[in-house]
Amino acid sequence: MSNCEKQMYKKAGLTLAFFIILTITYLFLIGTLDLRGSYFTPFLQSLPTEAPNYVPPCRSLSPLRVYMYDLPQRFNVGMLRRRSSDETPVTVETLPPWPAVSGLRRQHSVEYWMMASLLVKGEERENEGEGGNGVWVGEERESEVVRVLDPEMADVFFVPFFSSLSFNVYGHNMTDPSTERDKQLQVDILKYLRESKYWQRSEGRDHVIPMHHPNAFRFLREQVNASILIVADFGRYSKSMSNLKKDVVAPYVHVVDSYTDDDTPNPFKSRTTLLYFRGRTVRKDEGVVRAKLQKLLEGYDDVHFERSFASEESIRLSTQGMRKSKFCLHPAGDTPSSCRLFDAIVSHCVPVIVSDQIELPYEDELDYSEFSLFFSTTEAIEPGYMIEKLRQFPEEKWLKMWNKLKNISHHYEFQYPPKNGDAVNMLWRQVRHKLPFAKLTAHRTRRLKIPDWWGRRR
Known part of the structure; x- marks a missing residue:
């Protein structure tokens, strides 16, 4: 039994005890129950008199449901192998490992690990009712996220465009002619998204786009600014663009080795x-x-x-x-x-x-x-x-x-397959935290007849 399950049973027991006490108190006050010598007395004496120690909240019972667009590999892992013309979407079988030697490119590889978390090995189809529910569930049952194959069931939409890697591979020199390839990928992905009815439905507000490198998506960034962006910080963004209300700050992927045996006596x-x-x-x-x-x-x-x-x-x-x-x-x-x-x-x-x-x-x-x-x-x-x-x-x-x-x-820690509480699962939790604001904004936008007054300076 997991720690979260133990905590849920403990909470359920305390809740039941509370209602029993409440019922007994009510009966006592209206004079229908005498607790003196009652068989309830030992039970009541054994109840805790102090609040239990605080424990961090568990993962919610319902993982975040994510629909991932099936983009051609030239938008993501194709850049790892320089096979930028590959038009087939990546699958769990074709997902390449992150290169062992990749230098500083690794520090902005958040986009890779988020995509990989939706392609976990050992997937199995979870069927509920006639026809199943279209959810793929990984072996790690405490994951914060599940991939859904039906976009109608999605809480959010993940765009697996490696904009950070695109900058590092094609646009790192800023003025180099190959920079045009970085720009063209941004043009192509924007066209693809604008043709999606799910993008149109929310104007991209429920879409998650990794943009971790400060120069990632630099040509057309403002065109996708309504989305939930995964950023390193806000150093290259204007105050009118990315902000904490809607965007997720992600850690860099560390490049030094983790200190896993740090057991020094002093x-x-x-x-x-x-x-x-x-x-x-x-x-x-x-x-x-x-x-x-x-x-x-x-x-x-x-x-x-x-x-x-x-x-x-x-x-x-x-x-x-x-x-x-x-x-x-x-x-x-x-x-x-x-x-x-x-x-x-x-x-x-x-x-x-x-x-x-x-x-x-x-x-x-x-x-x-x-x-x-x-x-x-x-x-x-x-x-x-x-x-x-x-x-x-x-x-x-x-x-x-x-x-x-x-x-x-x-x-x-970024790893594949992901583990409970690691960096990728923490990021998906953060995405969930941003979702209410995204939904509020999308719903208000659909019914407004004049420009949003909250956007004006006061």
Whole structure:
């Protein structure tokens, strides 16, 4: 029996006990029942007098029903194999594994893992009533999502267009002639969606489109902005576009190896580096703080601040360095977030976040202050301020954060097949949270006769 089932039975028992007590109390008050010496007395004495300890909410009983468009492989996995002309939709049999060596492309591969979660191996058809219900259910019964083959049954529609990979493969140089292929794919997918009656029905509001790379879908982004977008942050979006009400902030896919055997007897003392950073220091916008931090942090014996570029060797060294450090520095890059934060989490290295405008994944369910430290840009560049705070940080409090990191790091793991509570399942939960707003907006739009007054400035 799963933990969620145990919790449901426990809640059902408590609810039944409550109604029994209520009934007995009512009968006693109207004078029809005397509880003195009653056989109810031992039962009543055994009831709990205090509220049970809080436990995180279980997955809802009804998984999110997702219809995935059958797009030609040139829109998704075809880009992994450079077979961009393949017109057949991907299936569980033809799904290629994510390349073992893919460098920094991996960090924006959220789109791949979300699609793969709808193609889980060992699928079986769930039949209920005549003709079945058209739902494919994977082996993991506690999944947050099921794929439906009938679009009429869908809660949301998933668009498996790898816009991040398209940018990395075809548009990374921005002005290169091959950029036209990235643009053409966006034109083609937009045409495809606009011809769908399900897109027309909601104007795309109940459609889920991964757009994790800051430059993903950059040519026609505004044309799909009504949809539920899966983003890394809002650094490249105007305030009139993407926002927390409708969009989902997804973690980067970490590139360092997960620390799965972190059972050091005394981790606080064994992690001899106070603060660790390895990465680029020349960045744009809010990321200019990196260059300032480099100058401020030079000369500290217990601080490792190294300028480096992404490579397999650099990733290997970062894996080792983060595991030997108490705190891992996460300053803003070209956008407020970066992969470094999630590398720190799976390394159980307490993140030190220096970014004034960062938005974080799953923040309606996780309190990042329980396992991360936050400094404003102004605080971080004050000479000596941040280092002094870190050196004075209590060991007991750090150990509490370290334990918390170990307990929540599985929420940042992308894998196939997905597991209960991993990154993909957490993202589908977040999509579910956005659905009421999407439905409200779609329904209001259908009946409005004038421009929506809530969209105006007040």
